[in-house]
Amino acid sequence: MRFSTLFGRTLRENPSDAELVSHQLSLRAGLIRQLGAGIYSYLPIGWRVLLKIEQIMREEMDAIGGQELVMPVVQPADIWRATGRYDAPAPGPALLRFQDRGGHDMVLAMTHEEVATDLARQEIGSYRQLPQMVYQIQTKFRDEPRSRGGLVRVREFTMKDAYSFDADYEGLDAFYPSIYRAYENIFARCGVEAIAVEADTGIMGGSVSHEFMVLTDAGEDTLVLCPHCRYAANAEKAVFVKGEGPRAPEAALEKVPTPGTTTIEGVAKLLGVETRQTYKAVFYSTPSGEVVFGVIRGDLDVNPTKLSNMVGGAELHPSTAEELEAAGIVAGYASPIGLSGVRVIADDSLTTVNNAVAGANEVGYHYRNVNYPRDFRVEAVGDIALAREGDRCANCGEALTLSRGIEVGHLFKLGTKYSAAVGATFLDRDGVARPLVMGSYGIGTGRLLACVIEQHHDAKGIIWPVSVAPFQVHIVSLGSKDAEVTAAADALYGRLKGRGYEVLYDDRAESAGVKFNDADLIGVPVRLTVSRRTLDNHQFELKARWEADRRLVPADEVEAAIDATLASDPTAPVGA
Numbered sequence: 001m002r003f004s005t006l007f008g009r010t011l012r013e014n015p016s017d018a019e020l021v022s023h024q025l026s027l028r029a030g031l032i033r034q035l036g037a038g039i040y041s042y043l044p045i046g047w048r049v050l051l052k053i054e055q056i057m058r059e060e061m062d063a064i065g066g067q068e069l070v071m072p073v074v075q076p077a078d079i080w081r082a083t084g085r086y087d088a089p090a091p092g093p094a095l096l097r098f099q100d101r102g103g104h105d106m107v108l109a110m111t112h113e114e115v116a117t118d119l120a121r122q123e124i125g126s127y128r129q130l131p132q133m134v135y136q137i138q139t140k141f142r143d144e145p146r147s148r149g150g151l152v153r154v155r156e157f158t159m160k161d162a163y164s165f166d167a168d169y170e171g172l173d174a175f176y177p178s179i180y181r182a183y184e185n186i187f188a189r190c191g192v193e194a195i196a197v198e199a200d201t202g203i204m205g206g207s208v209s210h211e212f213m214v215l216t217d218a219g220e221d222t223l224v225l226c227p228h229c230r231y232a233a234n235a236e237k238a239v240f241v242k243g244e245g246p247r248a249p250e251a252a253l254e255k256v257p258t259p260g261t262t263t264i265e266g267v268a269k270l271l272g273v274e275t276r277q278t279y280k281a282v283f284y285s286t287p288s289g290e291v292v293f294g295v296i297r298g299d300l301d302v303n304p305t306k307l308s309n310m311v312g313g314a315e316l317h318p319s320t321a322e323e324l325e326a327a328g329i330v331a332g333y334a335s336p337i338g339l340s341g342v343r344v345i346a347d348d349s350l351t352t353v354n355n356a357v358a359g360a361n362e363v364g365y366h367y368r369n370v371n372y373p374r375d376f377r378v379e380a381v382g383d384i385a386l387a388r389e390g391d392r393c394a395n396c397g398e399a400l401t402l403s404r405g406i407e408v409g410h411l412f413k414l415g416t417k418y419s420a421a422v423g424a425t426f427l428d429r430d431g432v433a434r435p436l437v438m439g440s441y442g443i444g445t446g447r448l449l450a451c452v453i454e455q456h457h458d459a460k461g462i463i464w465p466v467s468v469a470p471f472q473v474h475i476v477s478l479g480s481k482d483a484e485v486t487a488a489a490d491a492l493y494g495r496l497k498g499r500g501y502e503v504l505y506d507d508r509a510e511s512a513g514v515k516f517n518d519a520d521l522i523g524v525p526v527r528l529t530v531s532r533r534t535l536d537n538h539q540f541e542l543k544a545r546w547e548a549d550r551r552l553v554p555a556d557e558v559e560a561a562i563d564a565t566l567a568s569d570p571t572a573p574v575g576a
Contacts (some may be wrong), residue, residue: 038147245353
């Protein structure tokens with residue numbers, strides 16, 4: 001590719017609205033251009049990278065028996081109604097709904113579980129056809145309320161999504177490690193360091209889920225990690241040791257004055273108890289205004305995602321003062337005792353303490369000696385606690401740490417959630433119809449591209465791993481006014497192309513500074529410079545993008561030098 005004919009241009013300055021490094025460099029290097037909020041076009045350089053990422057995905061999916069197909073982006077709403085997701089609180093408004101000219105309800109696919117299951121219903125009839133795994137690399141659309149970070153959070157995106165079908169859970173469990181390893185291979189081959197963490201199943205459902213995360217301060221997700229035993233989980237899912245609170249023989253419930261004291265710390269100090277001997281009240285509301293009362297031991301915090309899961313996955317927001325007043329709740333003095341018409345969900349930490357302090361739902365008063373379940377009832381008890389830095393690992397007891405990360409892949413054991421809903425069954429060995437047991441596995445290709453840049457850049461620009469670089473070699477000609485230098489650069493370009501190298505040839509009439517800056521910005525692994533000095537010595541100047549040093553190589557040895565440099569890529573997986 002001649003730079004002079006390349007569609008797209010580089011930018012000198014960072015766009016003012018680009019915060020993440022990957023967003024800045026993707027725009028400046030001419031990889032993408034924004035059309036609307038969370039909607040981007042890929043320019044030729046960016047598209048070349050994306051195609052290489054997709055090819056790696058194809059190779060790894062094919063290696064574990066995957067078969068590629070393509071499913072529609074536009075889908076009838078009825079199939080989403082069949083699984084209950086069309087009208088569910090989640091995905092809610094993220095699912096873009098519309099009507100065709102015939103008045104039929106339609107959606108833009110944000111995922112393809114429904115369609116994949118419907119295909120399996122039509123094509124799989126017998127256990128003899130199992131197991132199966134199909135995959136696609138296809139467009140998705142999610143009407144995100146807040147797109148940010150360039151390709152990290154968008155509305156329209158491309159995803160590699162795969163779907164497995166087994167006769168039983170044992171088959172799914174046997175296949176799951178294969179897709180897990182394939183994902184590890186994909187990220188390693190793309191030069192990305194990613195870790196797998198336990199994750200919430202969210203709107204997808206199912207029993208088990210893992211996210212592959214790229215650790216970066218720019219990440220939107222909080223990860224809970226144990227450096228000792230390698231436990232790793234998204235904060236939405238993480239468990240930890242809650243410990244025991246003070247315990248004593250149950251005492252009689254007592255209402256006591258606590259004027260002007262509305263915080264856990266203040267009440268504990270006033271009444272001379274530890275914070276872990278108090279009950280904390282946290283309130284969230286559904287879109288309809290229904291209040292959910294989360295009650296937890298006072299030294300802990302409520303995890304909104306866990307709380308949402310306890311009430312059926314409802315979308316929750318912190319309750320407003322108006323919503324609390326309408327529910328008869330006195331803010332600062334709220335109590336689970338004596339409430340009616342409010343959904344009360346308790347953390348299991350309530351069972352670790354007795355004779356606790358809780359609000360009396362009356363201004364200026366709290367209760368002492370509150371004991372669950374003696375003094376109040378709840379809708380459900382479970383883990384709704386948020387893991388924090390320094391909490392103890394549930395596996396080994398060591399201190400947990402928090403990190404930020406970007407999700408690049410997600411695995412789900414779906415079970416029969418979708419197959420049972422749409423009637424995707426098969427006949428087993430005894431001729432009995434049974435629902436297919438499914439798994440779902442996704443990678444956002446554009447987000448993976450962004451993560452490559454997040455992990456591989458310097459102050460000058462991108463440093464592409466060889467495996468996904470848009471070109472292998474970047475020729476810089478410093479002789480626009482020197483016919484011999486131009487001819488030599490042209491000849492080198494033709495020679496390398498003829499031998500199968502992917503080459504970007506900067507043949508523009510620009511200064512050396514501009515050309516070198518663009519070369520560093522775009523980040524092609526090998527830069528070859530042709531100048532009067534190199535030509536007179538029958539040499540070319542070679543520089544690896546990841547190295548500071550430059551060296552001269554004889555003109556007749558340039559291919560060997562390129563090969564050796566490409567082979568020295570520090571991001572390449574061991575043994576690759």
